[in-house]
Amino acid sequence: MSTLTHPPATEASTTTTPPALAPQPVQLTTAREINPRVLAAWSRFKYAGLRFADVTGLSFLPPILRLLDGEETAKQWREIVRTLFVPAAAFALFLFAWTVVAPHHRTKSGVVPTPSAVWDAAQSIWAFHEREGKKESAYLMSGDERSTWLTAARERLTKLEPYEQAASRAVAEATVANQQSVESKIAPLVAQRKELEESIASAQQARLAAMETQQAALPSASVETKEAFLAAVRAHQEATEAERLELQQLDAKIQTARDRVDARLNGAKRTQTAIAEERQYLATLVDQLDGANQESKLDREISQLRNNQRDFLASAGSDILPAAMRVVQSERRINAVRESNYAKPWTLPMQIARSVACVFFGFAIGSLIAIPVGVLCGLSPTFMSAMTPFIALFKPVSPIVWLPIALIIVGGFIPDPNNNGMLSFLEALPLIGWMKINPAFIASAVTVALCSLWATLVNTALGVASVDKDYLNVARVLQLNFRDRLFKIIIPSALPLIFTGLRISLGVGWMVLIAGELLSSSEGIGKFVWDQFNNGASDSFAKMIVVVFIVGVIGLILDRLMVICQRLVSFDNSGLQV
Amino acid sequence: MFVEMSNVTFGYGSGAARHEVLRNADLAVAENEFVAVLGFSGSGKSTLMALLAGLLVPDAGEVRFQGQVQPPPGPARGLFFQNYSLLPWLTVFGNIELALRQVEPDLSRAERAERVHHFIDLVNLNNAEWKRPHEMSGGMRQRLALARTLALNPQLLLLDEPLSALDALTRAVLQDELLRIWDQDKRTVIMVTNDIDEAILLADRIVTLTPGPGAAIAGSFPVDLERPRDRETLNFQPEFKTLRNRITHFLLNLNAAKRDEDGDELGPPPEVIPAFAVEYGNVSQPVAAS
Structure with missing residues (x-):
């Protein structure tokens, strides 16, 4: 062991201390002598960490680093409690409240999912993504790899069978048990209803009979007695109404009890669904590896081609042309199979990537407009005055309004999306080709741009207009020309504000995008939510809540990225000195 | 005359607010x-310098530089700004380089770097070459501002309290x-200062500004001490x-005359604080007392 011959520096120094000191609590700075090189490395690490925390705005990091350094321990603990434990506790409290409250709210799409149901939904989203990826690669697989996969998939399918049977048995048993418990709960209610029905019927009959006798005895001339009779009839109607309501309430109660599905049945059904899903996946996988596989399709087509070629060579007279046609068709089919791919459906991770690409695309368009216009606005008060009505008018317009307009205008530029030079060029690009950029994507991006550019525009204009007069005096003394004045004085000095604007813009753009995708049916996170809403599967609701967290986390990451950029360009930020 | 100001009147605002x-x-x-x-604080020393640099145009009278009437500002009249006006997004190197690039645009990258280092050496900022202004002390910033002004190689050096924020x-x-x-x-230098000793040590001639508002140049004291001093x-x-x-x-x-004129008991406190007060106790006494 190399550690025996070359003990680490820290251990080497402990061996020099007398053994009596050993049980003392380890204190990094005082009690133990530390190799100065280790100490220097630690201090470099610490300062790098502090700088990183400062640039990224992660306020919980510095107290941890300082605590490890033994610096003002009590103060650091207070800071850690404030920046780490308090938010964590608040989140835990939130999860707890959610778990407790959610099952009590019934909706048409079932009860509100609990955190654990949401976690299950997230896992099922991920499983779907992975399975689709495997199917895709299965389609293109060939040779030994294909046969190995095929065997494994078939084995798994056979293994799944007993599980499947067990699961359906469990579901049947649970259904019966559930039915029994429901029946036992309903029985008294049903009896109660019958009783109530009878009592109501007899009460109504009694009232009617009373009224009939009263009617016979009614003197025709007296107004008072007739009015009293009318009041009796009114009371009868009201009583009937109240009785019907009572019956309805009881019926609703019975229906709720009847609809009740106990946890056992739910669990059994979930297991059954999971197994069924896997089975379906394996069946498709086997198909993709076997009959529908590219290689096997090619084999078939090639043997077909051979036959056709043979027929063609053997043909004579008027058969030659049709035989030749068949050969050419076979060749064309082979080429088509070679270029074909598994028709992979959109999965949430793919949709997330497309959404992020879309928001950056829109953000780039918006910034490319907003920064130059903002600079011009800042430079020239006249231009600013000219732009003011547009800014004031268009800034408050909602994405819901911009999107249809953008869809129409983009559609005007791209009349035939399947046959458009730019779109097919984009589809051929390596990294973004699979995203299938279409008019809906561009319209969503344009909507993001239109909604988000205002913050950048206004902040850029402000930054440029408020350049310190002293810096402009420096430019005058240096006799900088317009270009140098703009790029060496004005824009650097306005950069922090420009980035403040960009940060707000990106945040706005991200919020707008989800709504835009939902409306335009552009594949992305918004489309996923809309599909789930329309889908109405048992876990749709939970999947939508998964999206809430994903959108939040990505928004947070985007914001942090912008904060980092902002900190890096802000020259007056004393925090950067660390 | 090389630089000339005649009958210059300058003010901010108009009408009653002027x-x-x-x-x-x-x-x-x-x-x-x-x-x-030399002048009292608020007597318009910085305005005087801005007028001489061409950053401000007088309301009446004229400023002539090398025979030209009020030419636009330029590197020929290098102004040291009282508040330094360093560009905070540039390093020490970058600030000096920006000035050098303007006056000597034809230098190669290496030559320019060498010239920049010359000026960094001159003001002793070698260890701070890649620091930005906000990372430096007031004195370092002042030295950087001086280096930048010198890098312009101006024919007229306008120094607005260039050494005021430094330790003794x-x-x-x-x-x-x-x-x-x-x-x-040798070149022409006009330096605003509040230190009489400094003025005598450095200048050929000392002029004073009357207390503002409406300040004028009053008194001209040639300094005939032999150089090098x-x-x-x-x-x-x-x-x-x-x-x-x-x-x-x-x-x-x-x-005192100004106070009599204004009927103001206190008047602006004189900024003239002798650096060697103990040695000239009898002279500095009234100053210190008031």
Whole structure:
């Protein structure tokens, strides 16, 4: 062991201390002598960490680093409690409240999912993504790899069978048990209803009979007695109404009890669904590896081609042309199979990537407009005055309004999306080709741009207009020309504000995008939510809540990225000195 | 005359809100002359410098530089800004380089770097080459501002309190540096200062500004001390002491006259604080007391 011959520096120094000191609590700075090189490395690490925390705005990091350094321990603990434990506790409290409250709210799409149901939904989203990826690669697989996969998939399918049977048995048993418990709960209610029905019927009959006798005895001339009779009839109607309501309430109660599905049945059904899903996946996988596989399709087509070629060579007279046609068709089919791919459906991770690409695309368009216009606005008060009505008018317009307009205008530029030079060029690009950029994507991006550019525009204009007069005096003394004045004085000095604007813009753009995708049916996170809403599967609701967290986390990451950029360009930020 | 100001009047605002800073100020500086301007705070020293640099245009009268009437500002009149006006997004190197690039655009990258380092050496900022202004002390910033102004290689050097924020030791070093640079490479310098000793040490001639508003140049004291001057021995020369007393009295009288005029009991406090107060106790006494 190399550690025996070359003990680490820290251990080497402990061996020099007398053994009596050993049980003392380890204190990094005082009690133990530390190799100065280790100490220097630690201090470099610490300062790098502090700088990183400062640039990224992660306020919980510095107290941890300082605590490890033994610096003002009590103060650091207070800071850690404030920046780490308090938010964590608040989140835990939130999860707890959610778990407790959610099952009590019934909706048409079932009860509100609990955190654990949401976690299950997230896992099922991920499983779907992975399975689709495997199917895709299965389609293109060939040779030994294909046969190995095929065997494994078939084995798994056979293994799944007993599980499947067990699961359906469990579901049947649970259904019966559930039915029994429901029946036992309903029985008294049903009896109660019958009783109530009878009592109501007899009460109504009694009232009617009373009224009939009263009617016979009614003197025709007296107004008072007739009015009293009318009041009796009114009371009868009201009583009937109240009785019907009572019956309805009881019926609703019975229906709720009847609809009740106990946890056992739910669990059994979930297991059954999971197994069924896997089975379906394996069946498709086997198909993709076997009959529908590219290689096997090619084999078939090639043997077909051979036959056709043979027929063609053997043909004579008027058969030659049709035989030749068949050969050419076979060749064309082979080429088509070679270029074909598994028709992979959109999965949430793919949709997330497309959404992020879309928001950056829109953000780039918006910034490319907003920064130059903002600079011009800042430079020239006249231009600013000219732009003011547009800014004031268009800034408050909602994405819901911009999107249809953008869809129409983009559609005007791209009349035939399947046959458009730019779109097919984009589809051929390596990294973004699979995203299938279409008019809906561009319209969503344009909507993001239109909604988000205002913050950048206004902040850029402000930054440029408020350049310190002293810096402009420096430019005058240096006799900088317009270009140098703009790029060496004005824009650097306005950069922090420009980035403040960009940060707000990106945040706005991200919020707008989800709504835009939902409306335009552009594949992305918004489309996923809309599909789930329309889908109405048992876990749709939970999947939508998964999206809430994903959108939040990505928004947070985007914001942090912008904060980092902002900190890096802000020259007056004393925090950067660390 | 190399630089000339005649009958210059300048003020901010108009009508009743007008605050007149300078009224009928006259100043003429010969080529290669070193003139120090002494004045009370708020007497318009910085405005005077901005007018000389061409950053401001007088309301009446005119400023002539090398025969031209009010030419636009340029590197030929290098202004040291009182608040430094360093570009905070550039490093020490970048700030000096920006100035150099303007006056010597044809230098190669390596040559320019060498010239930048020359100026960094000159003001002793070698260890701070890649620091930005907000990472440096006030004194370092002041030295950087001086280096940037010198890098312009101006024919007229306009120094607006260039050494005011420095500690006594650095100040002395930089005074010697200024003196050396000027001796080596004679040029016209107009320097605003609040230190009489500094003015006598450096200048050929000292002029004073009357207390504002509506300040004018009053009094011109030629400094006939032999060059090169040595701060060690200067203090003991009788001419130095006499001149010093004369200027101090002149300034105090100016202030007293102003107070009589305004009927103001206190008046602006004189900014003239002798650096060697103990040695000239009898002279500095009234200053310290008021």
